Amino acid sequence: MQDLLAQSSFDKLKEGAIVPGTITEVRQNEVVVDIGGKSEGVIPANEFIDIGDLQIGSTIEVLVEKLEDRNGSPILSFDKAEQKKNWDNILTRFPEGSVATGRVKAKVKGGLIISIGVDAFMPASHIDVQPPKNLDQYVGQTYDFKVLKINLDRKNIVLSRRELIEQQRAEKRRALLDSIQPGQFRKGVVKNITDFGIFIGIDEGIDGLVHISDISWTKRFKHPSEFYKKGQVVQAKVLYIDKENERFSLSIKDLASNPWQTIDQRFPMGAIVSGPITNITDFGLFVEVEEGIEGLIHISELGRDKMAGLKAGDTIRAKVIHSSATERRIGLSVRKLETDEEQTHYRDYLHSRTEATTNIGDLIRETMEEKQTKDNG
Numbered sequence: 001m002q003d004l005l006a007q008s009s010f011d012k013l014k015e016g017a018i019v020p021g022t023i024t025e026v027r028q029n030e031v032v033v034d035i036g037g038k039s040e041g042v043i044p045a046n047e048f049i050d051i052g053d054l055q056i057g058s059t060i061e062v063l064v065e066k067l068e069d070r071n072g073s074p075i076l077s078f079d080k081a082e083q084k085k086n087w088d089n090i091l092t093r094f095p096e097g098s099v100a101t102g103r104v105k106a107k108v109k110g111g112l113i114i115s116i117g118v119d120a121f122m123p124a125s126h127i128d129v130q131p132p133k134n135l136d137q138y139v140g141q142t143y144d145f146k147v148l149k150i151n152l153d154r155k156n157i158v159l160s161r162r163e164l165i166e167q168q169r170a171e172k173r174r175a176l177l178d179s180i181q182p183g184q185f186r187k188g189v190v191k192n193i194t195d196f197g198i199f200i201g202i203d204e205g206i207d208g209l210v211h212i213s214d215i216s217w218t219k220r221f222k223h224p225s226e227f228y229k230k231g232q233v234v235q236a237k238v239l240y241i242d243k244e245n246e247r248f249s250l251s252i253k254d255l256a257s258n259p260w261q262t263i264d265q266r267f268p269m270g271a272i273v274s275g276p277i278t279n280i281t282d283f284g285l286f287v288e289v290e291e292g293i294e295g296l297i298h299i300s301e302l303g304r305d306k307m308a309g310l311k312a313g314d315t316i317r318a319k320v321i322h323s324s325a326t327e328r329r330i331g332l333s334v335r336k337l338e339t340d341e342e343q344t345h346y347r348d349y350l351h352s353r354t355e356a357t358t359n360i361g362d363l364i365r366e367t368m369e370e371k372q373t374k375d376n377g
Contacts, residue, residue: 013037013064013074018081021062026054033062033076041076048078049103061085079115086117087155093117094147094157099164103142107135114145120157127161129169176203177243185255190232193225200236200250210236214251217259218292259293264323266290267330271320272337277312287316287332295320295330302334 013019013035021041025032030042031054043062045051054060063081067074086093094100094116102116111123112135122145125131127138145159146167180186180202188200188208197211215224228234236250267273267289275295279286284298285307297318299307310316319340322331 013067015064015067017064018061018084019064020059021076023054023056023058023060026051026056031078033060033078035062035064035074035076037067037074039071039073041074043076043078083118087152090118090157091150091152094150096147096150098147099144100147100159101142101144102159104138104140107139111135112138114159116145116157116159118155118157120145120147120159122159122161126159126163129162129165172203173206173246176206177241177246180238180241180248182238182241184238185235186238186250187233187235188250190228190230190234193223193228193230195223198224198228200234206246206248208236208238208248208250210250210252214239214249214253216292217253217256220294259290260325260328263293263325263328263330267295267320267323269320269323272317273320273332274315274317277310277314277316280307280310280312285310285316287318289330289332293330295332297332297334301332301336306334 019035021033021035023031024034024040027045029045031045031048031051032040032042034040041062048054060078061081062076062078063084065075065077065080069075100116100120102114102120105113105115105119107113108121111121112127114120114122124135126148127135132138143161144164145161146164147157148160148163149158150156186202186208188202190198191201191207192199195212197209197215199207199209201207212224215227219227221227234252235255236252237254239249239251239254241248273287273289273295275288275290277285278288278294282299284296284302286294286296289295295318297316301318301321316334317337318332318334319337320330321333321336322329324330
């Protein structure tokens with residue numbers, strides 16, 4: 001009688017039909033399901049999100065792909081049953097432009113297959129902002145996707161993760177531009193280095209430019225790469241914001257005070273300085289009088305004959321003959337320093353001679369007075 005009942009139930013089964021089935025066994029790589037036929041069917045474990053959630057004795061709906069295989073067992077699919085049910089209301093659940101959460105099922109030529117209840121396709125160019133080289137890293141992962149296009153006749157859905165990322169970044173950029181203000185200090189990462197400055201990424205998707213003139217108050221360099229490299233974390237001050245074009249300019253040098261502002265107080269005219277020669281040119285010498293601060297000894301304040309033998313790194317003394325905070329210049333002179341020292345030496349010599357002469361005169365007078373006193377006595 002049981003065999004007759006089973007045969008009667010089996011006769012009602014049709015290929016392509018969705019029928020209920022009872023889970024009778026959960027194995028490592030497959031799930032055994034009884035649909036009331038002559039024998040049980042097996043479903044690959046990868047058709048389930050997590051087979052650990054399945055319970056023996058629970059009922060699931062499956063699609064009958066084939067009533068019997070060569071062994072007499074039905075070929076069943078849980079995934080295809082879910083897809084067939086979901087296709088009926090796919091436009092209601094995920095209209096074009098909506099966001100769907102899905103799991104990456106497999107890598108195929110040109111992109112990835114994503115399960116959002118039904119299988120959808122995502123081109124490789126829509127995976128991320130920068131198309132990845134290795135698609136295998138995404139298989140098995142769950143993400144949010146934007147539904148680009150649905151073709152019900154062909155049962156085809158195209159998804160994009162890139163557009164969703166770009167949309168989220170655009171929202172973050174707008175929020176950042178609304179919050180950022182001139183005068184604020186912001187941390188960022190060096191994204192690019194050019195001849196005219198460095199680009200610093202603040203948050204996601206927004207780069208600010210530090211012009212070469214805003215890198216340092218005092219450092220001399222031919223290219224910003226001498227001090228910075230890509231990926232380096234730096235802090236900068238916001239100078240100007242162009243919200244319409246989503247651009248802003250930054251300054252690194254404004255993190256410190258301008259050392260040139262008090263240059264005329266620190267190096268007044270007539271001050272004597274000493275420092276290493278940093279550069280030798282046809283028109284004179286540059287001397288570092290303070291870290292990052294250089295003064296120029298013009299050739300006219302040195303003399304060509306005295307430039308012979310000098311080299312970068314040699315220490316030299318000079319007199320300040322000009323200092324300007326606005327021009328950011330310090331003029332030095334060795335010639336005037338030597339002239340002053342010679343005059344000082346000559347004055348000291350005359351003074352010593354005068355003192356010597358006065359002492360001799362006093363001695364002569366004292367001697368004469370003693371002699372006269374002796375003669376009178």
